[in-house]
Amino acid sequence: MEEKRYNEDDLKSVEHLLGYFDLQVLASYRNEPHKYAIKSDFFEGEIRVTDEYYEELDNSGNTSDSIDIQFGYRTLKDGNLAIVAWLPDLFNKSKTHIPKWGAFNIKDPQWTTEYDERFDKWVRRYLEGNWGVDNGPIYYLRETVKLINGLTKELVGAALFKHEISETISYPAAENTHRYQDCHKELYGYLIDGIEKDCILSLATRLNKNIKIGDKNTVQSLLKLFPALETTPCFLPAMNLVSEQRRLASHGVRPQAKPLEAFSQYTKDLSLCVEALKELQGLLEADFGVDGKEAYQRNEAKKWLPVITRPPETTYSIVEASQMIGKTIEKVEFGFRKDIKNVHGSEALIVYFTDGSIMGLETGSNAMNLCDDENKLKPEDFQVDIEINWVKGLTKKNNAEEQKRT
Numbered sequence: 001m002e003e004k005r006y007n008e009d010d011l012k013s014v015e016h017l018l019g020y021f022d023l024q025v026l027a028s029y030r031n032e033p034h035k036y037a038i039k040s041d042f043f044e045g046e047i048r049v050t051d052e053y054y055e056e057l058d059n060s061g062n063t064s065d066s067i068d069i070q071f072g073y074r075t076l077k078d079g080n081l082a083i084v085a086w087l088p089d090l091f092n093k094s095k096t097h098i099p100k101w102g103a104f105n106i107k108d109p110q111w112t113t114e115y116d117e118r119f120d121k122w123v124r125r126y127l128e129g130n131w132g133v134d135n136g137p138i139y140y141l142r143e144t145v146k147l148i149n150g151l152t153k154e155l156v157g158a159a160l161f162k163h164e165i166s167e168t169i170s171y172p173a174a175e176n177t178h179r180y181q182d183c184h185k186e187l188y189g190y191l192i193d194g195i196e197k198d199c200i201l202s203l204a205t206r207l208n209k210n211i212k213i214g215d216k217n218t219v220q221s222l223l224k225l226f227p228a229l230e231t232t233p234c235f236l237p238a239m240n241l242v243s244e245q246r247r248l249a250s251h252g253v254r255p256q257a258k259p260l261e262a263f264s265q266y267t268k269d270l271s272l273c274v275e276a277l278k279e280l281q282g283l284l285e286a287d288f289g290v291d292g293k294e295a296y297q298r299n300e301a302k303k304w305l306p307v308i309t310r311p312p313e314t315t316y317s318i319v320e321a322s323q324m325i326g327k328t329i330e331k332v333e334f335g336f337r338k339d340i341k342n343v344h345g346s347e348a349l350i351v352y353f354t355d356g357s358i359m360g361l362e363t364g365s366n367a368m369n370l371c372d373d374e375n376k377l378k379p380e381d382f383q384v385d386i387e388i389n390w391v392k393g394l395t396k397k398n399n400a401e402e403q404k405r406t
Contacts, residue, residue, distance in 0.1 A: 042136030
């Protein structure tokens with residue numbers, strides 16, 4: 001079933017708010033990554049100043065030189081892409097950049113008569129407010145790397161990929177082989193050069209696999225750990241493609257640039273890489289018997305746990321919590337503690353154990369020390385809550401399947 005397309009009449013009503021520009025308008029910004037951050041994916045993008053550069057502009061009183069423009073892509077009749085920008089962003093948020101963009105303005109553009117998926121998605125998401133429009137492959141590549149890293153952190157305490165995919169990873173800046181190869185060179189740093197061999201060895205130890213990787217490259221090392229990757233449909237084709245294009249970009253003198261529908265081809269390559277990483281994720285899940293999404297969510301939840309920097313004094317009541325070790329909880333009561341005169345309000349927990357022991361949890365504070373006649377504050381004016389950050393345990397796949405059968 002074909003996805004719903006944008007309404008042509010609705011587009012005409014806002015056409016005066018859209019500007020069309022040559023792709024090269026972004027080139028000068030890409031040359032100054034310390035000043036400008038360009039985020040882009042299959043159909044959408046934005047350009048802003050970096051936090052560091054904005055602070056520099058702020059300190060010098062020149063924040064009017066900042067830029068904040070959302071843009072998309074639209075296909076011209078000759079197959080090339082044009083930038084479509086929301087003009088209020090240019091005229092209201094990025095005034096000093098108007099002359100630069102004006103130099104790349106496309107007057108009387110002739111658009112393709114074929115279905116333009118990129119432009120269709122941009123219109124429906126940003127002009128019609130349809131957030132059900134699916135994301136592009138960079139989004140899924142970034143999310144899959146995060147998921148795999150969260151999974152391996154839970155399994156062996158280390159990330160498989162040294163770097164998570166940056167939001168500013170580039171799409172080809174022009175439709176030729178050189179810009180296409182440059183993008184693969186950047187991708188290589190994340191997906192191949194960024195694989196951590198120490199993590200591979202830790203995973204192997206956890207699986208009781210005695211593998212030796214020595215001076216093998218990162219992909220060969222992964223194949224030692226997961227030989228099945230040699231025959232999966234996408235993993236080796238994706239890794240070989242990225243490696244070959246990176247080789248052309250970096251080794252020796254590369255051949256002269258040739259015309260190429262680089263944007264479209266790179267989009268396909270990114271989708272292939274997403275599938276390749278999903279194959280790797282599937283093997284990690286199968287061999288360790290855990291769900292990758294669950295492991296990632298657990299790893300994220302642990303980031304919200306409090307950080308203990310020093311032990312309490314032995315006379316403090318919190319040390320009584322150690323008596324919970326080894327006990328089984330029978331029931332838990334929780335709610336607001338009964339008000340006490342000259343004491344702050346508080347939530348409370350009462351934990352009952354099967355051996356008959358009971359532990360009460362409430363909050364303490366120095367509210368009394370802050371109260372006096374001058375500031376007219378009373379301890380009862382303060383409310384202290386118990387902050388609970390719950391981290392679920394990992395469910396072993398085989399156990400879950402066994403429970404379903406029983």
